[in-house]
Structure formats: C-alpha cells, structure tokens
Amino acid sequence: MLEVTRLSSRYGRIPALAGVDLSVGRGELVALVGANGAGKTTLLRVLSGVQPAADGIVRFENSDITGASPRQRVRMGIVQVPEGRQVFGPMTVDDNLRLGAFMRPQRETNAGLDRVYALFPALTNKRREPAGTLSGGQQQMLAIGRALMGKPKLLLLDEPSMGLAPRLVAEIFATIRALKDDAATILLVDQNANAALSIADRAYVLEVGRITLAGRGDELASHPRVRQAYLGL
Amino acid sequence: MSAESLQFVAGGLTTGAIYALVALGFSIIFNASGVINFAQGEFVMIGGMSAATLFASGMALPVAIACAVGAAGIVGLMLAKFAVGRARRADVVTLIIITIGASMLLRGLAQIVWDKRIHALPSLSGHRPVELFGATILPQSLWVLAVTIAVVAMLSWFFGQTRLGKAMLATSYNRLAAELVGIDVRIVLLASFGLAAVLGAIAGVLIAPITFVSYDSGVMLGLKGFAAAILGGLGSFPGAVVGGLTLGLLESLAAGYLSSAYKDVIAFVVMLAVLLVMPGGILGARTSARV
Ligand SMILES: Nc1ncnc2c1ncn2[C@@H]1O[C@H](COP(=O)(O)OP(=O)(O)OP(=O)(O)O)[C@@H](O)[C@H]1O
Ligand SMILES: [Mg+2]
Numbered sequence: 001m002l003e004v005t006r007l008s009s010r011y012g013r014i015p016a017l018a019g020v021d022l023s024v025g026r027g028e029l030v031a032l033v034g035a036n037g038a039g040k041t042t043l044l045r046v047l048s049g050v051q052p053a054a055d056g057i058v059r060f061e062n063s064d065i066t067g068a069s070p071r072q073r074v075r076m077g078i079v080q081v082p083e084g085r086q087v088f089g090p091m092t093v094d095d096n097l098r099l100g101a102f103m104r105p106q107r108e109t110n111a112g113l114d115r116v117y118a119l120f121p122a123l124t125n126k127r128r129e130p131a132g133t134l135s136g137g138q139q140q141m142l143a144i145g146r147a148l149m150g151k152p153k154l155l156l157l158d159e160p161s162m163g164l165a166p167r168l169v170a171e172i173f174a175t176i177r178a179l180k181d182d183a184a185t186i187l188l189v190d191q192n193a194n195a196a197l198s199i200a201d202r203a204y205v206l207e208v209g210r211i212t213l214a215g216r217g218d219e220l221a222s223h224p225r226v227r228q229a230y231l232g233l
Numbered sequence: 234m235s236a237e238s239l240q241f242v243a244g245g246l247t248t249g250a251i252y253a254l255v256a257l258g259f260s261i262i263f264n265a266s267g268v269i270n271f272a273q274g275e276f277v278m279i280g281g282m283s284a285a286t287l288f289a290s291g292m293a294l295p296v297a298i299a300c301a302v303g304a305a306g307i308v309g310l311m312l313a314k315f316a317v318g319r320a321r322r323a324d325v326v327t328l329i330i331i332t333i334g335a336s337m338l339l340r341g342l343a344q345i346v347w348d349k350r351i352h353a354l355p356s357l358s359g360h361r362p363v364e365l366f367g368a369t370i371l372p373q374s375l376w377v378l379a380v381t382i383a384v385v386a387m388l389s390w391f392f393g394q395t396r397l398g399k400a401m402l403a404t405s406y407n408r409l410a411a412e413l414v415g416i417d418v419r420i421v422l423l424a425s426f427g428l429a430a431v432l433g434a435i436a437g438v439l440i441a442p443i444t445f446v447s448y449d450s451g452v453m454l455g456l457k458g459f460a461a462a463i464l465g466g467l468g469s470f471p472g473a474v475v476g477g478l479t480l481g482l483l484e485s486l487a488a489g490y491l492s493s494a495y496k497d498v499i500a501f502v503v504m505l506a507v508l509l510v511m512p513g514g515i516l517g518a519r520t521s522a523r524v
Contacts, residue, residue, distance in 0.1 A: 050412050074415035086410040088403050099403050102396075103415035150414060 001026045001185055002047070002078075002154055007056035008209075009039075009046050016042040018209040019056065024154065024187050029180045031196040031217060032189045033230050034206035040189040041083050043206070044156045047187075048080045049073045060154070074103045077153030081160060083189075085143040089132030093123055096131045096142055100149030108151070116145035119175065137168035144175065155179070157188045161195070173199060193230035197221040205230075236367030241489040242482065243365075247374040247443070249481020250381035254436035255458025256465065256473035257388065258429030264405030264468050265418075265425035268328045272312060272336040273433055274455020275343075279305045280434025281446030282343060285352035294355065302434040308339070309430025313423045336455070343448035354441035377439045384435060385474060392470070397424060405468065453497070460500040464507050466514030475515055 002024040009017040016039045024030045045051035049070040058066045101109050117124045120141040161169040190196040200217035220226050262270045283301035316331050357376045362369040392398040404411040404421045465476025488496040
C-alpha cells in the first residue's frame, strides 16, 4: 500500500533522513522505533507532505505521491495523528472532530461522530468543551478520533502514548490494537518500543536517518541490539 | 449624562467603530499568517478614494460603494498572492517588511491613479443632523454604527458556521493540524487578506463622508486600527471591537475635555501602555495562555 524508496529529507542543510526504504502492506500494523532525534517524526511529516522530500520516492496505492500536497494525501486516505496531539485548543471537541472530516462528504459526518464517540466514550460528555481543557489522555483520544474522521486508509501515529500515565498508555494501545483488528493499516511511531513491537506485525529500527534493522515485531523485540538499545534490557 | 458628554460619546463611538473595522482586519491576517499587515490602512484609503471618484464620475452612490469595496478586496487578494504568498517560506519579519513596502507602493500608485487632492463622498442619507437627547448626531454616524454591527454579526456567523470560516479559525489555532486535516493554508491566507481588505474598504467608505479622503488618509487610520487591535489583544475578534470602541471613546473624551491637541497622541500612549503593562491586551489572553 505504501512504498518508500531511498527517501531523504533535510532541515535547511541538516540532513534528517538519509535514504530510507520502508513499506506498509494493506491491513498491516508496522512499528517504527528509534532514539530521540532519529528522524521518526520527520519521516511521518514527509509522508503527510508537510515537509519536502529532498530525494527518493513515496508511492501510495501504486501512484507516485512524492510531490503531492498535504491536502491531496488526506483525500487519498493518508491521515496523521501528529506528535504532541495538536488539537485545536479553543474549539470544542465536536468542532475538532468535524474538522477531521474536512475532506469528507458532509453526509458522512454524523456517522463518523457516532463512531468516534462509541470508540472513546470519555469524550462524549465533553462534546461542547474546548479541546484545550481536556486531560492529556483525552486530548490524545481526540487527536486519534479527529484522524479517524478523515476515514484513513493509512493511519500514521506519532508517539500516541507520550506523556501519558501507564493506565492510559495501556488504553491507547488497546485502541490501536482494536483499530488493527478492524482491518486498519497503521504506521506507528512510539518511544514505548516494548508495547509498540508487541502489537506490530512488522517493525523497523531507524537510527540517525537510516533504517538499520527490519523484521517481524516479535523478532525485533527479541533482537539483542533492540533489547539493549530500546527496551533497556 | 449631559448633552455635551453624550455628544463626545457619540463621536467617540463613530470613530471607534471605524477603528474596530480596521482592527478586525489586522487580527484576521495576523491569525492566518502571524503577519502584521501594515498595508491595512491603504485598504481603507482605496475604499474611500475609489468610492469618491466613482461617484464623482456619475455612478450611483450604492453602486460606487460596492465597486470600491470589491476593488479593495481584489487589491488585498493580489497583495496576498504576489507579495506575501511568493515569500511563503520567508520568516514573519520579512513578510511584515513586505507589507510596509506594499503600503508605500499603494500610496504611490494612489497618487498616480488619482491625485494628491482631498476628495469628498456624500453621506448615505443627507447631512441634516439628528437631535438625540440634546446631542446632535450626523446621520452618517448612525450608518457607521449600524453597518459595523451588521459586519460584526456577519463575521461571527462566518467564523462560527461556515466551512471556510472554521478552516481559517482552525489554521490560526494550529497551522500544522490544519494542514494535516486537509485545509489548504494558502487559500486561508488569500481569504484573510481579501476579507481584511473588504473590512478596511467598508471603513473607508463609511468614514469618507465625515472626514474626507486622500491618497495618504490610510496612514493614520491604519495606525489607529493597529493600536486598537493591540489594545483589545491582537488576534482576538471581540478584542478588536472592544479595543476600537475604547480607543475612539478615549480620543473623543480627551479631545473634548482636555484639548483636541491630544487626540492623536492617545492612540500611541494607549499602545505603549498596553505593550508595557498587559502585552496580551484586554481580551488577548488566548495567545499567552497557549502552551
Ligand atoms: N524544525 C527543525 N529544524 C531543524 N532541525 C530539526 C527540526 N526538527 C527536527 N530536526 C532535527 O532532525 C532530526 C530528526 O528529528 P525528528 O523530530 O524527526 O526525530 P524523532 O525521531 O521524531 O525524535 P523524537 O523521539 O525526539 O520525537 C533531529 O536531529 C532534529 O534535531
Ligand atoms: Mg518525534
């Protein structure tokens, strides 16, 4: 579904990605792990089109989208939950979710809202509250819900468990798992490598802009280098 | 309230409403792009000058006004597209300098297209003052207030209910998230300049019958509108209205009770005081509260 070939990107003259090869098949949950500053967020930004690729090719459903605008990619079904949630703070939860459906036909909106509120009941009685007043966990649910409103074919998740209490981390991972069982295609970045690898079909390790290891989730979870560097074992 | 103070208040609200319209333009563009558009006053001038010359050439007043507002809107779109849009990747300071250059260019062009003389525009419904509780009020003042109220109502509908309006608000709250849901931030930028230009031009055609208009009459109105936006909190729409009316009232009362020499100083004193004492402005807590 997604094929990334020799992808490079830089901030000014500082390279952040140096020839990344990666693929995600339909219905797969692929995890991307790596240390701080490895380039994980940069990769997702390039995939969403908010950061230009310096070199390489991104193909989605067999068409070259390397130069496509963020808007075109959302329309094609590539939707991102960005790092740090990035909700529209002063707007209500309901408005945040409706904006998630910005590229969808209006008649789908109500069904989409029902679906998100069923998935995250904690958001239901906050519908009319400004998103900025929600707790961190609720904001993360809102950010995921907003992305789901865009009917993603490929969901990009950047650090969905960052800064959350352990109980909420488990809840978010259970949700991601449920989405996967519901046949969603997901590319997941998370610092919680243990949890990410345990639910992933496949995984990649990114180090200073390069993919250094790739394999099945459980394989990587037991790989000595991964255990030492990312699982702290 | 004495008839005299009522008179000052009526005058203050009239100019205050004009400042509010100009301030709204500053805040709309600031929200969409982080840019302070120093050509905002020129939109006011273009509105007033176009309406005055179109009317003088024989056009019916309402048609002349509509064309003038439309023309200013087009100038606003062109400024966004050719100047600001081109330099999209430039930083905000560069963009602000571009708008300063644009304001000088527009004043220069106005001298060529028109002239350096002062032009008049007739009032929408005569010049015979209305008596109200002992104060004499120009009918144009009532037009200014009524149109401003209508514009504010339409803006709150636009930003609260329409797809484009909500997209513009969302972009101002979080540009990255807006792009990630598929909002085209270039369209938002264009729309913000177009809308700000239309608001400025409306202010221009409303004030022209009271104060006359010339190629450089946008300079002072632009600065006053900017002071009003700062006073209310740059980026806040209710703040722009409150800031505009407050500044208009302060000016009018100072001119009435102290000396008219103080009138133009007030705006700058207010602006400095706000920047020193409460940089967020009256209603501008939003930007500072955001983390
Ligand atoms: N806006 C920016 N300007 C300049 N350099 C940047 C910018 N954003 C990221 N970088 C640099 O690019 C590299 C990759 O950063 P990126 O945010 O993609 O890493 P990451 O893997 O997501 O890290 P983290 O785990 O901290 O989120 C880092 O060296 C970082 O310092
Ligand atoms: Mg990151």
